[in-house]
Amino acid sequence: MAGLNRRDFLKALGIGSSASVMAACRLDDNRYYTPIEQVLPYVVKPEQITPGTPTFFATSVGTGPNAHTVLARHRDGRVINVGANRRSPMAGIVPTDALFELQRHFSPDRYQAPAKKGGEATDWDAARSELVAGIKAAKSGGKKVAWLGPYASGSIVKLLDDVTDGNAVYWEPLGYEADALAAEKVFGKRVLPGYDLAKAKYIVSFGADFLSGWGGWELANQYAKAKDPNEGGFVARFALVSPYQDQTGANADDWYQCKPGAQAQVALAVAKLVAAKKGYNGPAARLVAAGDPAAAAAASGLGEGDIDAIAAQIVSRDSVVLPGGASGATTAATELAMACFLINVVSGMAGKTFGLGTAYTGPVHSYGDVKALIDAMNAGSIGALLLGDVNPAYALPADSGFAEAVGKVPFVASFSSHPDETNALANVILPVADVFEDWGDEEVHAGLRLLRQPAQSPMYGALSLGDVLLAAARDAGLQAAAAAPVEGEVEGEATEAPAEGEEAAPAVAGPIGFTPATFREYVKAVWKAEYSGANFDQWFSERLADGFMHHDTAIGAAPISAGAPALAGTAAIEGEGEYFLHAYPHPFRKDGRFANQPWAQETPDPMTGMVWDSWVCVNPKTAERMGWSRNDLLELKTAAGSIQVGVEFYPGVREDVLAVAFGQGHAANGRYANGVGANVVSLLSAKADSFGALAWQQAKVAFNKVGTAELVTTIGSDTDQMRMMAPIADADTLAKVGDAESAHPGEMTGIHHLPLDARLHERGAVDFYGMTDHPTYRWGMTVDINACTGCGACSVACYAENNLPVVGKAKVRDGREMGWIRVNRYWGYDEAKPGLPVENRFLPMMCQQCAHAPCESVCPVLATYHTIDGLNAMVYNRCVGTRYCANNCPYIARRFNYHSYVWPEPFNLQLNPDVVTRTMGVMEKCTFCVQRLRSTKSAYRDQGIDRVPDEALEQITACAEACPTDAISFGNLVDPESGVTKHTKSGRAYQVFAELNTMSAVTYLAKASYHRAEDPHHGGGHGEEHGEAGGEHHEPEAHGDAHGGEHAEPAPKAEGAHHEEPAHGADH
């Protein structure tokens, strides 16, 4: 140490340490999300808010027929999640739409201030005076003020109709226009008929995606009830008549590969056959007389026997027929819907599974109405156009002339809170409060009204649409219309007069006008006008707390209108060549409205696992014929335009059909949507059927290969490679016994499902390690594969609850997606019908919380361990990132933080404060929403209750809460009376990879299929053979691969899957 004295040494020490501190700070700023914020206590605490505890607001998301009641979870000034409103008569679920709305609420692309054309920001006062001036100018020029917005019901419709003098058009792309028009023709009312799938034993869909939100999420819930083997002694059979199996169609027991355009003919033929078989000779007989099974068979490519079989199934038991949705919207869209309605009528199901009593009666306009508005704009009779949160500039075919027509309107205001292609056409954008910030109400059907209330104060000072309109109407000196409907430019608005007048007729006390100061007052006034009891304010706040008002309503009859036209049912598909274009709504992105929500892009597509892209589904046989391989880039061409999409092999599509989803290819919708994928609407022209419903299925398509695409999928194999991950139970056998306790649990699955030690105990042997001790709780989960429809709601809900980062397309390609619960999709095949995928299965896969967890023993630093409640806990802070645990997890349920991810502001406001965000180098995984379990346990313990009751646990996890079909249930396995414990004793209960002796806490319930008993190889119940673990049990799976092998690896050996002797298990 010569030459260095004490003083210098201390200096050097000081410099060295401050340098290292500085370096650390820099690293911190760059790499981690460490918000610097001041924590200040409330001086005066708001009554409802307790810092650190959530407050729930009953509200509703979705508009019009898609509205669903939910609980907004408010925490410290912001909405952080959406939960199920289980008090309501609607299904206690969380629609994926609600979660996407939540993310949209916090989107960084959301407008923070009103804007003028060209994007120049302005302030609310200026924008509002511009709006008033625009309306005044229109009125003084003798021109009309028109509204074009999404479906809506309740008070806002009343207000909009008043503001626009009835010139309000409520239209959505891929909407219900064909159904509304069909109901108008057949039943004389433009309504959306109500369905009750729960009562049906045979469900036919002509393409409607009712398991991903079509007709409201209620239908998916009813579907699961129909499939429930414990109810009605029958497992409903689901038939799909469509050229394409979307996520909904993939659940079908029978897939009738109808040629595009022939659905209406098939439906009409079925209607005629059903009428004949039923001996129906009511007023509908005349309407279906043109049905011709032979011609329909010829046109559709189905056998006459198939059509007859559908009809026979319909008459043989309670049934329901659902129309085509956007997938069935050919140039005979309305006729298809009419034929479907008529089948329900002639089969005698009106009043049971189908009826107008629970019909949606809000305004549903068709493309014909939009076209009339476009014509009026072109004619110069519209002086001011007000645009709601609908995006026709993106979703309408270019030759509809929408954009040009808007250019001819002197004043265009948009009320969308997010940028989109249509907003770019507006003179002024007033980004109003969104669904979590505003007041409102919806009428789902007569007898069920939902309320909407702000769950947080509006971000960026956004104003309520109702408030803005009320003030503008007053300032512009508008006069509210009289109670009688005003004759307007737009045809068909007669039905949009508030239909609840019929229901609560005595209470209508005249128009409310524009007098209420706020829209909240307006909604109250509307409700008050229909309320006849005393003490309205108290009643209303009770309704507000509930989120709904309900009285039981019968599904009602469906009387045929005298003037109903007879059907012909033919559709024209134009274009050259032999390949049809099939455009279908995406289960997440829908018509494109959620394309800018990262969750809607990153959650893998249920059927293909694709993320952040558009792709074309090609039957593998077609691909083989054309010499295409996966990921080839195709250019698809029609007369209207062309798009480029990558090829995905997809057995669920007809060989002459190329299917592309709607909703991508945005140009001006925000940073996450722009330039992602291709917009299939570019291939379409504005063609409507003879009733005015837009035909989304209209063209044949030409194509050529132009290169290689960069599709990214999360699905590694098309089948389960005979690994019995999702075995099948025979539906008839299952329906007889349901999930009653079985002497041999799992006997119907054909695999040994029992935890190893139980089997060893049967043989008098003892497991080397013994069972972990769980004195009070062992958290367990049951997933009913029979109810799971693959909708992905669980995955999205997990993203919302557990602060899962979105990593983007490139990182998903690199295998870094962070989803804690994924939905495995396995194509299934029926040997009797080669090439037809009919036993498709969805298998939600999350951490199985094994009692003998392979991950726990290998962690060198004990970062993961088994809790006394049976959870496989993960201590993020302790993790050093060896990733041994993830390697050793047979379920690959663990996710590694390959990077530190940052939530762009204000997405960070959505983060759940109860769940830590993880940084790079740390392993993470599902822990059954342990934060919810802990808070619930604490809450009960505070009340002196040591064991949380089963009811409070059943849907406690985010995935179980969200699941639209209640396929996921949760509970305490120590409690012999809990639902999950009972499930483990079902004849169809099994555990995935039970032979590895992981003793998982997740029990799966096998899917029921009608394709087992028919095949001599399958044999129905395996119950009698239990214990003879011979070669027979596995055979049901063995043949699945014969077809699956087209793009799956052939397995080394076709026999012996999963049939080791019990003692073979791992870890001995």
Add this chain to the structure above:
Amino acid sequence: MEDKYREANRPATYAAANRDIIRPLLTPTAMWFGAFVLAIAAMLYGGYCWYLQITWGMGVAGIKHPTFWGVYIVTFVFWVGIGHAGTLISAILYLVRSRWRTGVYRASEAMTIFAVMTALLFPALHLGRVWQMYWFFPYPNQRELWMNFKSPLMWDVFAISTYFTISSVFFYVGLVPDMAIVRDHSTGLVKRIYNVLALGWRGTHKQWHSYMAAYGFFAAFAAPLVLSVHSVVSWDFAMANTAGWHSTLFPPYFVAGAIFSGCAMVITLLMPMTILFKWEDYVNTWHFENLAKMCLLTSGILTYSYAMEYFIAWYSQNPYEQYIFWWRTFGEQWWIFATMVFCNCIAPLVWYYRPWRQNWTILFIVSIFVNIGMWFERLNIVASSTSRSFDPSTWDLYWPTAVEWGILIGSAGWFSFWFLLFAKTLPGVAITEIKEMVVPPVKGSLED
């Protein structure tokens, strides 16, 4: 044996041995400097890649789910394997009095130590949070956090740290008399350094007596480690339930593989040294041929093990095992398996023909093949089983990224750095042991 050695070392005298073996320690050549700079450059590049990985996270590597382990683990096992030959040769062959070890054991021991040092880098390189690596060790802390002794990774920590300690001490013990020789042949500062390193060795009878006892003791201590360390490493895989890993075959199979790769690496390293440093008098065809024979034996064991894995997969009726072994052979990455089989099972077969076994060119080329093949063997094990995990939905393929390759290059640079330093500073052949083999000089004819 004695005759053969004499024949092979005709000109050897004590003086020649001193001169020849110390010669490389003199002024470095341009070639050495070039190699040294290259090694440092590779290290720096690897360090830069590691910096990227620490800054941006493990995402810069190619690992993904379901393949959470990649070339870091592959290369870790590779270097640990390499590190087996040295101790095998120096300890076990010493205990069984196999005399051909004399010429090669110093270099192979050095190789062992540097290989283990290189291997020790990889657990760190592989960690998601390397800055918390000290949690692997049982350090006292107030939170009373302890490690998980059930984890095979923990066993690794102990096995490899023990091995590193023992083999380093053994290496040093063997060096002491040679240090004294170097000390006696040097001047100035160098002499002072070697003076310290020689621990006061004077070559007295008592010193020799103690020395031989200590050497035997450490040899006996190190010998079982040769077998245990790679067995423990193999348990990283064998204790996991992953198909293709979960096998009792792994420990012997890994040990055989380790010796195989280690002996091949000794050929690869020592042959250029011998030629460059003109050590043909001390290291020659006889040694290399014996190393090749070791390789032949272990190659046979490996081939048998590979075959046994397939037999077990078939015989077990375990569909996951069966699939993995089918996929390794015929799946997308079949060429990894093919490379492994060619390099490890087929290429060494040429050594069954004696003239080829004695041909230095062929010896060298085949040893390179073996090095490649053994790396691919570990890749075949690590990447295939994980990318075809139990749940087919998760299947994906693994391939390293540029950062991973960069770190591999860096690790090779690290090894070369130490080995080059060794070649320049320590006697590459055990001088004192060589002298034991030399015909004792007639009194009076000594040069010194």
